[in-house]
Amino acid sequence: MESNITETTLHLSDLCCATEEQLIRQKLERKRGVHGLEFDVINRRLRVKHETALSDILQSLNEIGFKAEPVASDKPSGLHHRPVSMLLVSTVASGSLLLMGGIFSWLGSPEILSTGAFILSIVVGGWNIALKALKAVRNRSLDMNFLMALAAIGAIAIGEYAEGAAVIFLFALSLLLESMSVDRSQRAIQSLMKLSPLTARIRRNAVETEVSVEEVAIGETVIIRPGERIPLDGTVQHGSSTIDESSLTGESIPVPKQPGSHVFAGTFNQRGALEVVTTHRSTDSTLARIVHLIEEAQRKKAPSQSFIESFARYYTPAVFLLAIGIALAPPLLYAQPFGDWFYRALVLLVIACPCALVISTPVTIVSALTNAARRGILVKGGKYLELLARVRSVALDKTGTLTQGKPRVTDIVPLNSLSPRELLRIAAALELKSEHHLAGAFLEKIQEEGVTVDDIPIDQFTSMTGRGVRGIIGSASYLAGNHQLIEEMGLCSPDLETIFSRLEAEGKTVVALARDTEVLGVMGIVDPLRSESQKAIQELHALGVENITMLTGDNRGTAEALAKQVNLHETKAELLPDQKLAVISDLQRRYGVVAMVGDGINDAPALASADIGIAMGGVGSDTALETADVVLMNDDLSKLPYSITLGKRALRIIKQNIVVALLTKAVFLMLGVFGMTSLWLAILADDGATLVVILNSLRLLKHKELYSGTPPLGQP
Numbered sequence: 001m002e003s004n005i006t007e008t009t010l011h012l013s014d015l016c017c018a019t020e021e022q023l024i025r026q027k028l029e030r031k032r033g034v035h036g037l038e039f040d041v042i043n044r045r046l047r048v049k050h051e052t053a054l055s056d057i058l059q060s061l062n063e064i065g066f067k068a069e070p071v072a073s074d075k076p077s078g079l080h081h082r083p084v085s086m087l088l089v090s091t092v093a094s095g096s097l098l099l100m101g102g103i104f105s106w107l108g109s110p111e112i113l114s115t116g117a118f119i120l121s122i123v124v125g126g127w128n129i130a131l132k133a134l135k136a137v138r139n140r141s142l143d144m145n146f147l148m149a150l151a152a153i154g155a156i157a158i159g160e161y162a163e164g165a166a167v168i169f170l171f172a173l174s175l176l177l178e179s180m181s182v183d184r185s186q187r188a189i190q191s192l193m194k195l196s197p198l199t200a201r202i203r204r205n206a207v208e209t210e211v212s213v214e215e216v217a218i219g220e221t222v223i224i225r226p227g228e229r230i231p232l233d234g235t236v237q238h239g240s241s242t243i244d245e246s247s248l249t250g251e252s253i254p255v256p257k258q259p260g261s262h263v264f265a266g267t268f269n270q271r272g273a274l275e276v277v278t279t280h281r282s283t284d285s286t287l288a289r290i291v292h293l294i295e296e297a298q299r300k301k302a303p304s305q306s307f308i309e310s311f312a313r314y315y316t317p318a319v320f321l322l323a324i325g326i327a328l329a330p331p332l333l334y335a336q337p338f339g340d341w342f343y344r345a346l347v348l349l350v351i352a353c354p355c356a357l358v359i360s361t362p363v364t365i366v367s368a369l370t371n372a373a374r375r376g377i378l379v380k381g382g383k384y385l386e387l388l389a390r391v392r393s394v395a396l397d398k399t400g401t402l403t404q405g406k407p408r409v410t411d412i413v414p415l416n417s418l419s420p421r422e423l424l425r426i427a428a429a430l431e432l433k434s435e436h437h438l439a440g441a442f443l444e445k446i447q448e449e450g451v452t453v454d455d456i457p458i459d460q461f462t463s464m465t466g467r468g469v470r471g472i473i474g475s476a477s478y479l480a481g482n483h484q485l486i487e488e489m490g491l492c493s494p495d496l497e498t499i500f501s502r503l504e505a506e507g508k509t510v511v512a513l514a515r516d517t518e519v520l521g522v523m524g525i526v527d528p529l530r531s532e533s534q535k536a537i538q539e540l541h542a543l544g545v546e547n548i549t550m551l552t553g554d555n556r557g558t559a560e561a562l563a564k565q566v567n568l569h570e571t572k573a574e575l576l577p578d579q580k581l582a583v584i585s586d587l588q589r590r591y592g593v594v595a596m597v598g599d600g601i602n603d604a605p606a607l608a609s610a611d612i613g614i615a616m617g618g619v620g621s622d623t624a625l626e627t628a629d630v631v632l633m634n635d636d637l638s639k640l641p642y643s644i645t646l647g648k649r650a651l652r653i654i655k656q657n658i659v660v661a662l663l664t665k666a667v668f669l670m671l672g673v674f675g676m677t678s679l680w681l682a683i684l685a686d687d688g689a690t691l692v693v694i695l696n697s698l699r700l701l702k703h704k705e706l707y708s709g710t711p712p713l714g715q716p
Contacts, residue, residue, distance in 0.1 A: 004051060005035055005049055005050065005051055006049070006050055006051070006054075007047060007048070007049050007050075008047070008048050008050065008054055008057075008070055009045055009046070009047045009048075009070065009071050009072070010045065010046045010047075010048065010057075010058075010061075010068040010069065010070055010071070011044055011045055011068065011069050011070075011071045012024075012044050012045070012046055012061070012066045012067070012068050013044060013067060014044075014065065014066050014067065015039075015044040015045075015046070015066065020066075020143070021039050022141065022143070022313060023064055023135075023136055023139060023141050023143055024037070024039075024046065024061065024064065024066065025037060026139055026140070026141055027060055027061070027063070027064050027139055028048070028057065028060060028061075031052065031056070031057070031060060032052065033050055033051040033052030033056075034048060034049070034050050034051075034052060034057070035049040035050060035051065036048070036049035037049075045071070046068070054070065063135075064135045064136075064138075064139055065131065065132060065135045086128075087128075087172070087175060087176050087179060088176060090124055090125055090127075090128065090172065091125060091169070091172040091173055091175075091176050093124045093125070094121045094122075094124045094125025094126075094165070094168060094169045094172055095121075095125075095169050095173070097117050097118070097120045097121035097124060097165070098117070098118065098121040098162075098165045098166060098169050100117045101113075101114045101115075101116075101117030101118040101121060101161075101162060101165065102114075102162065104117060105162070114161075114162075115161050117165075118161035118162050118164065118165040119156070119161060119165075121165035121168065121169060122152055122156070122161075122164055122165050122168045125165075125168040125169050125171075125172045126148075126149065126152055126168040126172070129145045129148055129149055129168065129171065129172070130145075130149050132145040133145040133146040133148070133149035133150075142316055142317050142320055143316075144171075144316070144352075144353045144354060144355060147316070147320070147349045147350070147352050147353055148167060148168065148171045148349075148350070148353065150346075150349055151164075151167050151346045151349045151350050151679065152164040152165075152167050152168050154342065154345075154346045154349075155167065155346060155679060158339055158342060158343060160343070160679065162680075163678060163679040163680050164679070166679065166680035166683065166684075167350060167679050167680065167683050170680065170683040170684055170686075170687050171353070171683060171687075173687060174353075174355050174683075174686065174687045174690045174691075175355075177687075177690060177691055177694060178355065178359055178690065178694070195229065195247045195266035195287065196213070196229065196231060196265045196266040196282070196285065196287050196288070197213065197228070197229050197230075197231040198212065198213060199211060199212055199213060199231070200212075200213050200216050200222050200231035200232060201222065201223045201224075201225075202216055202220050202221060202222050202223065203220075203221045203223060203275075204220070208223060213231050213232060213282040214281075214282050214283075216231075216232055216278055216281070216282065217278070217281070218278055218279060218280065218281060219277060219278060220277070220278050221237065221275055221276070221277055221278075222234060222275070222276045222277075222278060223273070223274075223275060224263075224269050224273065224274045224275075224276060225269070225273050226241070226269060226270065226271055226272060226273060227269070227270070228268075228269050229266060229267065229268050229269070230243070230263050230264065230265055230266065230267050230268075230269060230276070231265060231282075232265050232276075232278045232280065232281075232282060232285060233262070233263070233264050233265050233278065233279050233280040233284075233285045233286055234262070234263055234276035234277050234278040234279050234280075235260065235261070235262055235263070235276065235277050235279055236257050236258060236259050236260065236261045236262075236263060236274055236275070236276055237259060237275045237276065237277050238259060238274070238275040239259075239272050239273050239274040239275055240256070240257060240258040240259075240272050240274075241256075241257050241269055241270060241271045241272030241273070241274055242254035242255065242256050242257065242270045242271055242272075243255050243256075243257050243263060243267050243268065243269055243270065244267060244268040244270060245264065245267045245634070246376075247266045247267055247268070247287070248264055248266065248267060248286065248287065248290070248376060248633055248634075249376035249633045249634030249636070254270055257274065262279075263276055264285065264286045264287065265280075265282070265285035265286065265287045265288070266285075266287040290373065290378055293378060293380065294369055294370070294373055294378070296380075296381075303383065303386060304361050304382075304386065304651075304654050304658070305361035305362060305365065305382060308357055308358060308360060308361055308658065311357070312354040312357055312358050315352070315354065315357075316352050316354055319348055319349070319351065319352035319669070320349065320352060322348060323345040323346075323348040323349050323352070324345070326341055326344050326345045326348060326673065327341055327342045327344075327345035328341075329341075340675065343675075343679075344672055344673065344675050346679055347668070347671075347672035347677060347678070347679055347682045348669065348672050348673070350679055350682040350683045350686065351665055351668045351669050351672055351682050351686065353683075353686055355686060355690045356657075356660065356661035356664065356686060356689040356690040356692075356693045357658070357661040357662070357665075359690065359693055359694065359697075360654060360657035360658050360660075360661055360693050360697075361382070361654050361657070361658075362382075363693075363694060363697035363698065364650055364653050364654050364657065364696075364697040364700065365382035365385060365650065365654075367650075367697055367698055367699075367700035367701045368385055368646055368647075368649070368650040368700045369382075369385070370701060371646065371700050371701055372643065372646055375639065375642065376632065376633035376634050376636070376639060377630065377631070377632060377633065377639050377642065377643050377646075378630065378631040378633060379629075379630050379643070380628075380629050380630065381629075384612055384629045384630055385646070385647050385650050385651075386647065386650075386651055387593055387595075387611055387612050387629075387647070388595070388612060388630070388643055388644050388646070388647030388648075389644070389647035389648045389650065389651040390592070390593045390647075390651075391545060391593050391594070391595045391611075391612065391644055391647075392545065392546045392547065392591040392592045392593055392594070393545065393546060393547040393548070393549065393587045393588075393590070393591035393592075393593070393594045393595070394540060394545055394547070394548050394549070394594070394595050394596075394597065394640070395549050395550075395551050395580075395583065395584060395587060395594060395595070395596045395597070395606070395610065396548065396549070396550050396551065396568075396597045396598075397550075397551055397552065397596075397597065397598040397599065397603050397606075398527075398550055398551070398552035398554060398559065398562065399437055399527055399552065399554075399599075400437070400598075400599045400616060400617070400635075401597050401598060401599065401616050401637065402529065402530060402533045402550065402562065402566065402637070403527040403528060403529055403530060403533075403562070404527060404528050404529075404530055405437065405527065405599070406440070406527065406528070407437065407438055407440065407441035407509065407525045407526065407527040408441050408444055408445065408525065408526060408527075409424070409441050409442060409444075409445040409523055409524070409525050410508065410524050410525065410526050411503060411508065411522075411523060411524030412424055412521065412523050412524075413499055413521055413522045413523070413524075414520070414521040415496070415519055415520060415521050415522065416518065416520055416521075418520050418521060420521075421449065421451060423513060423520060423521040423523070424442075424445060424446065424449065424451060424523070425446070425451050425452075425453055425456065426456065426473065426478060426513060426520075427442065427480045427511065427513045427521075427523060428442040428443070428445070428446045428451065428453050429453040429456040429458060429473075430458065430461075430469050430470075430471055430478060430479075430480045430513075431469065431480055431511075432453065433458060433461050433469065433471070434463050434469045436463075436469075438509070438511065438525060441525050456473060457473070458471040458472065458473055459471065459472040459473075460472045464481070464485065465576060465577070466553045466574075466575075466576040466577070467481050467482060467484060467485040467488075468480050468481025468482055468485045468511070469481070476515050476516055477515070477516055478513065478514065478515050479513075479514050480511055480512070480513050480514075481511070481512060481514070482509070482510060482511065482512075482554075482555055483500050483504070483510050483512070483555040483557075484555060484574050485512075486512050486514065486519065489514070491512075491514055491517065491518075491519050493519075496512075496519060496522070499522050500522070500555075500557070501557060503522070503524040503558075504555060504556075504557025504558045504561060505557060505561055506524070506526075506561065507526065507558055507561040507562050507565070508524040508525060508526045508558060509524070509525045509526070509527065509554050509555070509558050510522060510523070510524060510525075510555060510558070511523045511525060529562065529565060529566070530635075530637055532636060532637050532638040533566050533637055534565065534566050534567075535638060536637040536638045536640055536641055537566045537567055537568065538567070539638070539641035540640065540641050540644070541567070542641075543641055543644055543645065543648075545644070546591055547569045547570065547587065547590070547591050548568050548569050548570075549568065549569060549570040549571070549572060549583070549587065550562070550563050550568050550570070550571050550572065551572050551575055551580050551583055551606065552571075552572070552573050552574075552575065553573075553574065553575050553576065553577075554573055554574070555573060555574060556571070556573040556574060558573075559571045559573035560573070577603075577605055577606075578605065580603070580605065580606040581605055581606060581609050583606075584596060584606055584609045584610050585609070588610075588611065593611045593612070594610050594611050594612075595610060595611065595612040595613075595614055595630075596609075596610030596612070596613055596614065597614040597615075597616065597632075597637075597640060598613075598614075598615065598616065599615065599616050599617065604627060607627065607628055608627070612629050612630060613627070613628045613629045613630070614628060614629065614630040614631075614632065614640065614643075615627070615628035615630070615631045615632070616632050616635050616637070617632070617633070617634070617635040630643060646700075649700065650700060653696055653697060653699070653700065656696060657692075657693040657696055657697065660689055660692055660693060660696075661689050661693060664685050664686065664688075664689040667685075668681075668682050668685050668686075
């Protein structure tokens with residue numbers, strides 16, 4: 001019987017932290033017909049895979065205090081904002097009443113005034129906390145709301161009204177700070193979507209009209225004037241201009257556009273007027289897909305985040321049990337004063353609050369993901385960010401990664417009576433029937449020379465992967481192939497080897513044209529090195545990457561000449577696509593975490609088998625956006641060391657946050673057990689740790705250049 005599993009995305013306006021995530025998990029995972037839950041706390045979203053009716057899920061969430069509404073899974077979350085106003089009002093009111101009670105006590109006013117102010121402070125600041133605590137108890141969950149409510153009730157029970165009010169106010173303040181930090185992280189992501197205009201000027205029935213971008217269909221003509229942002233992805237039909245694509249690629253140098261060029265939503269038209277035929281709807285633009293993928297990445301938790309959440313799940317009940325032991329054991333076993341030990345137990349309950357701990361990772365991850373996206377680097381999740389920090393080996397494809405991917409024919413060497421022009425004509429006719437990247441070099445060369453190949457009929461065309469092509473022209477068999485193929489065919493000679501060696505030493509790819517058993521000539525093709533390749537490799541060395549290997553199907557001589565220019569550790573040449581997988585496996589065995597950098601299409605198997613697949617040139621490339629773990633949006637290899645540095649910084653900040661949170665807990669646990677601290681100092685310390693963690697994490701949003709040319713010392 002075929003199951004009918006539905007996937008629904010819900011927006012929960014009250015979802016704020018991992019503790020509430022656990023409450024929802026406990027409620028829904030026990031429910032029959034629920035098959036999976038994925039949380040995006042930053043955007044307050046929950047994705048549910050379920051067979052049971054959606055109304056049952058909404059009812060279950062309502063029972064534990066969460067109002068949920070279905071949203072489109074591919075719709076960016078920019079329309080939803082956390083309503084912090086009520087939390088802000090209640091926190092300010094609670095703090096004001098706490099201050100008022102303190103003033104009454106200091107002035108020596110009647111005790112009823114100060115006590116009344118403190119109790120009102122607890123009620124105003126803690127009513128929502130108490131409701132959540134009650135729902136947690138009903139679902140057998142010891143969350144932080146329960147701990148704080150219990151601490152406040154205990155303080156009231158022993159007459160410590162001021163401390164109870166301080167606990168509630170400071171806890172409410174920490175929730176407010178956490179909510180504001182979550183909003184800050186979300187706004188950073190939403191700012192990307194705001195780059196795209198809400199309206200577009202289109203031509204319908206020869207009349208220009210301005211409509212909402214959602215109303216524009218594929219194939220309509222959009223008019224874009226100088227100084228305007230482009231509202232939708234499309235192809236230029238009329239006009240020419242330069243476009244600032246830094247919103248997608250992080251590259252500030254304008255890109256020239258003319259008829260036939262692709263343009264993207266959110267980019268800035270600088271000079272000329274353009275008429276653009278739309279190729280995507282607004283919800284499917286490159287910018288919208290990038291924002292959607294960033295939000296999807298937040299559901300893919302980093303290993304450190306999963307560990308911290310698991311740790312907090314066991315840590316909180318453990319401290320709660322310890323608090324019960326502290327409250328009961330000394331009075332029962334050693335006749336100690338109950339009040340003193342009960343107070344110490346309340347301090348432990350406050351210290352048990354895991355706010356700083358659970359927020360230590362997600363805000364850091366989101367800040368780093370947003371930082372990367374602003375600079376044209378799309379990282380698909382915290383897992384890959386942490387893996388970038390641990391990269392020990394980088395495998396690089398040659399064509400289109402280290403080189404520009406724009407080969408051109410530079411040498412034509414005839415070896416018999418054929419003229420260079422006729423040699424080029426026959427070789428081009430064969431190559432242009434293939435899908436190999438060298439075909440573009442031959443096409444460019446024949447256009448430059450004014451050569452035509454339409455009059456050369458080719459029969460029985462065959463492509464030999466990684467070696468060359470073959471076909472019948474007239475009654476003769478022709479092949480155009482690389483050095484390796486010519487050797488396999490037994491057609492090499494000392495003179496031919498000399499020519500091959502000379503061209504390969506110059507870093508050129510060699511294509512030989514043969515007829516039957518005779519080599520007619522040799523052509524040298526150069527694919528220029530990217531201008532940033534040498535510096536990028538130098539920076540990878542400085543970052544401590546132990547091994548940098550080039551993988552290519554090109555001949556060994558050409559590959560080694562290029563590798564020498566950029567100072568690589570290893571060169572693996574003459575590889576077929578499946579042989580690259582074996583190289584990746586060997587690198588993983590020797591070094592551990594391996595990143596593979598390629599074009600996202602031809603290198604798909606190697607990208608998939610590496611620990612991190614990094615695709616070059618994701619702008620407009622559906623394949624790269626969907627399949628790679630990291631996408632460098634503008635073909636800029638210098639973004640690779642930047643990405644690794646970003647991963648190292650993020651991991652270092654996560655570790656700093658965890659140390660701050662755990663050290664604060666450890667110190668105040670000890671002080672609490674020995675009666676050397678108070679309730680309000682304990683919660684103040686926890687609030688302080690939370691604030692430090694948040695501010696430390698948000699630093700990643702502000703960094704403009706993470707790599708300055710001086711490598712960070714040591715490992716992250």
